[in-house]
Amino acid sequence: MDIISHLTRTVSPAVLGDDHSPAKKSLLEQFYAIFAARLADNETYGRFSNENIARDDQGFYDRVWTDGAHRDRISRELAGAHNVDATASRGLIAMAAPLAYHEIKSLAGTTPVPQFLNDNLSSYQQHIPAWASAVIPAGMLAAAPVVGHRISDTTSTAPLVREEEKDGSFMKALLPIIGLIILGALAWALLRGCQDDPTPVATPVVAEEVVEDEQTMVASAIEPASLALATGEGNTLFACRMNVGDEALQTTLMNALSTTFGGESDKCRADVDDSFAADMPASAVLAAILPIFQSSPNATMIIKGDRILVNSPDAAGLEQLVADxxxxxxxxMVSAEGPLDIQGEIDNSLVAADTALNNIGENPDPRDVARALSLQVINFTLDDAFIPDANKPFLDRAAKIITEVPNMELVIIGHTDAQASNAYNMELSQERADSVRDYLVSQGVDASKLTTKGMGETDPIATNATEQGRFRNRRIEFTLYDSSMVDGNGIAITAGDGGDMGTNITPDNNMSDPDLNPLDGTMPDPDLNPLDSNNDDLLPDGDDPTQGTVVDPTN
Structure with missing residues (x-):
């Protein structure tokens, strides 16, 4: 498990935002190693292990290192080593500490954090600088190689020492003269170059560095490919979503799913976009792990990068599932999902959504805007549809972008878990989607750009058997309304859902359903489950007066 790489991918973008400075990125990488070494100490971690650490708690760094002299040394040494302003160094560290803490806790899963960090010491030890021995527990620093201990079994270094002592004074006297000679030669070469060729001497080198930096920026913006699965009862595939960089990877994953789940693999929806990686390391082991996962009912598995996160309502079964x-x-790195941290999930989602908006550029692709909007968790309180205050600043910013992007039309889709009746959930999900639309309109978005649809519990992305799964299923998705796909019978819409998985909603060609397009927001759809193959309302057709008032068939 490469802890430093993981923190660099997840925490650094949230701390740096639009600042792509390689120096600051390197500074944070080294800080993560020092920070991990400090958390590996049981006494240090025990001071705040029972606290609810907020992700924006910039005073957390002061509680990890209670000695002010240690804090000052860390920020000063890192600033000097990476040529970053000392004040900026202190600010970066303070921002990174609580975010890194939550990521490390998440990686540790059910394993105590100090034990996890000590077990994985080799993954970050080499990043710890020698000076940090004064601010971290003893034994965390990698042993420095012995340099110059001996050249060979027969050669002594004594003559070298004597030679240095004998000629040292003479050489020191020559150094200023040599320096002046070199400086004069460089000045002459620069003057001669300017006279012969107006092109700056260093132009080729600068151009090469700029290209390399741009490539690094592009690479850092690419998310790892991911696959999220949920089983139902009886070894069935309940839900499946994937984020992949190209169709080749999509085909690879679908083939593996088909081998294990057969025709149920058709439930899997894919968001295929070059913002995701075109490779998934875990694809090589899917044939081995999918049958294991299939045997665990009502379970969840999320694969992303080098991490596999699993959950199950059966505690004993979950432990065995992780081991297998x-x-x-x-x-x-296989771990059990920890207890649901609702506030942490909200905070993380808003950081991720804000970072995604930062990365869309001046002329954003509407698809990227929809995906960024879907990353946020809008945690409505029980049975209501009021926008939480935490989401309003982000929605305000999103409203400005939607207004500025021409021809952007979005569909806002509400989803619930399965804890209430289907009819109630349909109504609640519609109200919540409408609430998001109304708020965006209040912030200046043209209402004609926004369509809403409530899907209730009919399109889950996780199991409803666990608290974490239900939380994921309660969501708002933004997708693109593509008018070019309208053919008179329906519409196909494709975009991201929740940032983790994509949607591909196909036309509603159910001719028994009086609303041939359940996503267009115009004609009420009396069918309480608009995605199935019949019109099976359990209510009178009074919900659509054009269809009469007879109760729908129940088959």
């Missing part, structure tokens, strides 16, 4: 998958995929 780890044995089948020894090169991956």
């Amino acid at each position: 998958i780890q044995a089948a995929a020894p090169g991956f």
Whole structure:
């Protein structure tokens, strides 16, 4: 498990935002190693292990290192080593500490954080600088190699020492003269170059560095490919979503799913976009781990990068599931999902959504805007549809972008878990989608750009058997309304959902359903489950007066 790479991918973008400075990125990488070494100490971690640390708690750094002299040394040494302003160094560290803490806790899963960090010491130890020995627990610093201990079994270094002592004074006297000679030669070469060729001497080098930096920026913007699965009862595939960089990877994953789940793999929806990686390391072990996962009912598995996160309502079964998958995929970090941290999920989602908006550029692709909007968690309180205050600043910013992007039309889709009746959930999900639309309109978005649809519990992305799964299913998705796909019978819409998985909603060609397009927001759809193959309302057709008042068939 490469802890530093993981923190660099997840925390650094949230701390740096639009600042792509390689120096600051390197500074944070080294800080993560020092920070991990500090958290590996049981006494240090025990001071705040029971606290609810907010992700914007910039005073958390002061509680990790209670000695002010240690804090000052860390920021000063890192600033000097990476040529960053000392004040900026202190600010970056303070921002990164609580975010890195939550990511490390998440990686540790059910393993105590100090034990996890000590078990994985080799993954970050080499990043710890020698001076940090004064601010971290003893034994965390990698042993420095012995340099110059001896040249060979027969050669002594004594003559070298004597030679240095003998000629040292003379050489020191020559150094200023040599420096002046070199400086004069460089000045002459620069003057001669300007006279012969107006092109700056360093132009080729500068151009090469700029290209390399742009490539680094592009690479850092690419998200790892991911696959999220949920089983139902009886070894069935309940839900499936994937984020992949190209169709080749999509085909690879679908083939593996089909081998294990057969025709149920058709439930899997894919968001295929070059903002995701075109490779998934875990694809090589899917044939081994999917049958193991299939045997666990009402379970969840999320694969992203080098991490596999699993959950199940059966505690004993979950422990066995983790052990079995780890044995089948020894090169991956397999862990059980920890308790649901609602505030943490909200905070993380808003950071991720804000970062995604930062990365869309001046002329954004509407698809990227929809995906960024879907990353946020809008945590409505029970049975209501009021926009939480935490989401309003982000929605305000999104409203400005939607207004400025020409021809952007979005569909806002509400989803619920399965804890209430289907009819109630349909109504609540519609109200919540409408609430998001109304708020965006109040912030200046043209209402004609926004369509809403409530899907209730009919399109889950996780199991409803766990608290974490229900939380994921309660969501708002933004997708693109593509008018070019209208053919008179329906519409196809494709975009991101929740940032983790994509949607591909196909036309509603159910001719028994009086609303041939359940997503267009115009004609009420009396069918309480608009995605199935019949018109099976359990209510009178009074919900659509054009269809009469007879109760729908129940078959």
